[in-house]
Amino acid sequence: MAKPKILLVDDTRLILELEKSFLKASHVDVLTAGDGVEALELVRKDAPDLIFMDVNMPLMDGITCCRLLKSDPFLSAIPVVMLTTAGNDEDRERAQQAGCNDFLTKPIDRRLFLDMARRYTDAVDRREVRIPCHIPVLFLLHGSPVGANALDIGDGGLFLASREEVLVNQELRLALFLETEQRPLLELKGRVAWVNQEGKRVHAGLPTGFGVELLEPAQWQKDELKNFVEAVRTPQP
Template identity: 65%
Template sequence: MAYPKIMLVDDTRLILELEKSFLKLSHVDVVTAGNGAEALELIRKDPPDLIFMDMHMPVMDGIACCTELKADPFLCGIPVVMLTTAGKEEDRELAKAAGCDNFLTKPVDRRLFLDLARKYTNAVDRREQRLPCRLPALFLVGKAPAAGLVLDIGDGGVFVATKERLLLHQRLRLALYLEGERPVLLELKGWAAWLNEEGKRVHSSLPAGFGMEFLELGEEESAALKSYLASLRPEEPSAS
């Protein structure tokens, strides 16, 4: 199964590694380039599905690269998100004139980066790092209850193992007890962000089920979830 390809273009290795870390939970292939000329060479050999490109680079900057890319009838449909300097409206005007599809300002914010990436491909997972667990859960498919087992959990969502068939982006309500000295019942709203179906596994290490992204998480639910996640994380060794 071929994953969508995302290209990251920046002359700063630290920025490339940061952006790659944002995508580590997503089912995408990542390719990098250090300047616009290198990016164009790679794009023409194997076009990506989405490009995040810095504006200011040596050899060929992002404006020149995007202009050439958008002038090519075979490549002009590839979305380009330009990384611009915060507060510089002239940068945005230049990027817009070059034909870029969207903007992102530096320093790069993880949530904004993933929100933009997901706008162009739903293979991008915006969740934080999930922690393993085994929590029985009930969820509603329409008005019908179904059983599942939560196998990982984070502050943005869960993975639910179940044989129940769902639709991608289907709205859900899920109820589960968070373990502890005083178990807490959580009733959560969300949607099926991705499906792990029999015969079409997105994540081969997980059983059939779905990834649920939380929606409308209230203060009480958020606090209870944060406390539970803290209890799952291993304690840092104390300094001797």
């Protein structure tokens, strides 16, 4: 079965690379275009299942491209998500009139981007690459430190085995040592993304506990986590 195709359209290479990185764990083919003209050519040759498109681009802007797509009976069913600047209600109104299906605001939030993509194709995985582990973690709950164990970890989050009661979207402060030569202490902020409760398991293969999405980690912290994950996945011979 062919993988779903997602087309990313933006004239800024950095934005395209960022969006591609969000989709790296998903079972999808990613196409890119730098303006509306290139996007139209790609869509007409090989129609994608979903399009994320910037509003402001050279040669042909996203509004015009969206209007042309939605006026074509062979292409109009393709969902188009427009990327607009925060607070620019005029762009949103114009995009809506052009027939777009949804909006995202720049700067792009990874979780919101993947949640949006997930609305249109279940091939999108909102989790980053994780590896199994057994790392002691302290987190603050109602002002008091609580011990738990991380059973999997990635550069965007972790799963904590714990019987403490937490709520989805509850924010936590966490501290842990990575098992590396330098053993850097990471003090992180996170959000409870989902909860594995007794009798109501989201993931049957995991014990009671909860998944944590990391919020705004410093770049060096993301690098440490990524390096740790890669080192465990590809051990030295």
